[in-house]
Amino acid sequence: MRYPLAYSVSIVFAAILVGGFYLGGIGHFALPIVAYILIPPVDALCGLSRWPSERRIAEIGPATEWRYRTALVVSGLVSMALLGWALWAASHYTLLWWQFAGLALSIGINAGMTGIVVAHELVHRKEPLTDTLASLIMSTIGYAHYPVEHVYSHHARVGTMEDPVTARRGESVYGFTLRSGFGGLRAGWALEAARLSRAGRPTLSLSNRILRWQLFTILLVAGVALFLGPMSLLLLAAQALIAAFIFESVNYIEHYGLLRKAGPDGRPERIGIQHSWNSSHILTNVGLFNAGRHADHHLEPRRPYYKLRHYEDAPQLPYGYPAMILVAALPPLWFRIMDREIDRLGAGMAG
Template identity: 40%
Template sequence: MVGISYPLGAPASQVTWRDGKRYLWLLGLVLPAFPFAAWGLAAATGYGIFWWLLLPVVFGVIPLVDLLVGKDSDNPPDSVLAWLESDRYYRWCTYLFLPLQYAGLVLACWLWSRGGLSAVDKAGLTVTIGIVAGFGINTAHELGHKKDALERVLARIALAQTCYGHFYIEHNRGHHVRVATPEDPASSRLGQSFWAFLPRSVYGSARSGWHLEKQRLGRLGKSPWSPHNDVLSAWAMSAALFTVLTAAFGPGVLPYLAVQAVIGFCLLEVVNYLEHYGLLRQKTPSGRYERCTPQHSWNSDDIASNIFLYHLQRHSDHHANPTRRYQALRHFEESPQLPTGYAGMILLAVVPPLWRRVMNPRLLAHYEGDVTRANIHPRTRGKVLARHGSR
């Protein structure tokens, strides 16, 4: 997937690395264009099944391509990381996601409100918009970690559709500090199903984001109930968006807007669930947690999922270097590896017996059979230790 070339006129010692996936990153823009594709195909054929098309593409086609194409574990050499991150082409691959995301949302509101679609068709369109919104949160994740003020603003805009603007605060200043510890609501535990994890992460992340902002404003001598609170301003942005859409298309669009938002942030949370499942940072003699290492994130180098998720699956390097841009993230051999990409793992996560059968043995193998080194769910701790503790 990679090659080496020399820039014209450069000395032989100056080597330029060529990203073999450079133009594949544009495929990330296919997903937010799906509402338009569904509309065109449904109108051309008269078949309402096309409103549901994105669902089997994301959870059928992409996992299949992951299995057929395989993995890419090549890393860019350290000597080209600065050059690679400065290439603005990669930034535009993420910037362009947002206008497509919101154009699709406006189209959906128009279709929901104008009539002509059956209840099943509207449901399919809602699911499609919700999936796009979930991928929009991933785009916001990539942009929100950057130092550039424009990218941070774009991240907040991308999050407005799912009413999840607090993620911008909690993820950067909460999750990245507490990752792979029992204190982190976004780090799932051994023995904890996704359905038990979901309410804890949703509520805990919102509460954590509010608490972090309250602390920050307290240090500045300001009240949390003020325009300076980034959580309140993020929620206000969502309220303004929904108000404008309701004013333009009528109150009938509100139920669909609410459902697509829930679908979007549930996609985020199921990804949170699988990224650190059961992994635990040990405490040092000082009582503090050890530094986060590549062994505290589940990784995957499956190509298709990584293309559509902007290398999110190289999660260990992301935690080691949060501001590093997606195209420069590296694979670590010592990281625990998922059996397939995120799209396929999501299907396992929503079926807890299948998830446990696949992931619990991998987690135990990662800790060489010592289950006491894992982050165990308190409610199932006795059961887990009784079953695996003797190992």
């Protein structure tokens, strides 16, 4: 994915969201309409992309990498700025219930499709500033545990029954969201407690990265309630729930029904390209920082988004991410499509 496009997606989303709000009427739902009504068919029509080639990847060096990294940071900051503007707007404008619903849905979708995607990429960069921005983004939706859980639990346990973020075959996205949300928190907390124990530090201290950012979430909630009022507080909570559901829906579609087989010693087989659902749809990857190249991400978690490769033999989703999120929201349709795909691949195992 070329970096100018990475910049433009977050800016275009921001323009649609803010412009639609001030336009009024149906404009309050402009972003949801674009994201989940217009983009899915256009994504399908645009087709697939195998870009970048191995030659192109080899050409990306230190002289140009900063542009791709800057695209991430800019998109993350734009997402945070939009949340701040929306919280201010909710306290300064008198909104009818449906106008408020449009604003909450729009901010939640933007957080789920831009902010959290950026945070996911940043937690793998292992740099103080990017780690801070990632934790800040995730804390605005109450997922302070995510940077720890994702890197040290999900990537180690993906495709096993021990991983709360791997969806079982026959499990709906709604049941998965509850299991993954609470299971991820437990897994992240256990890992952080073990790390602090090895260092001789108490779990309940500011050395605990999860606790530290959970306290930030509490301070954010208190600050919004005190300085902006109840409508802004309600918006903060609503967008967090919407963003979290979109985030868990993406987790759901990325590994649904794909489990690693146990070896002779009982340990799961090595992580391979067969353990992630991929999407090489052009708009999906342009808008989501190549999140659809999920197999390569699990093979090499430190590989940056602009170097992720397409694998022809990896399990492929029939549609791009926005469309698959809509399909997942209808469990009977999801099971009909995806269970057939699993059977065709011969990759399914009973959950």
